[in-house]
Amino acid sequence: MTVRYKVVETSSVTDEDLEKILNEWTAQGWQYDGMRFVVSEVSRRPTMAFVTFTREDGGE
Numbered sequence: 001m002t003v004r005y006k007v008v009e010t011s012s013v014t015d016e017d018l019e020k021i022l023n024e025w026t027a028q029g030w031q032y033d034g035m036r037f038v039v040s041e042v043s044r045r046p047t048m049a050f051v052t053f054t055r056e057d058g059g060e
Contacts, residue, residue: 006053
């Protein structure tokens with residue numbers, strides 16, 4: 001089995017948008033792997049987020 005990765009980038013870092021991304025991709029069979037935030041030096045509020053998912057791929 002090969003592990004496949006999916007990275008979803010979003011510039012709208014609200015709880016509603018992040019929840020939508022998580023629900024959408026887990027419903028398609030992807031497993032949540034992690035979330036990374038990009039913050040600027042000026043503000044502590046994230047300007048972007050990268051949400052990662054994995055799943056096993058039976059193909060060669």
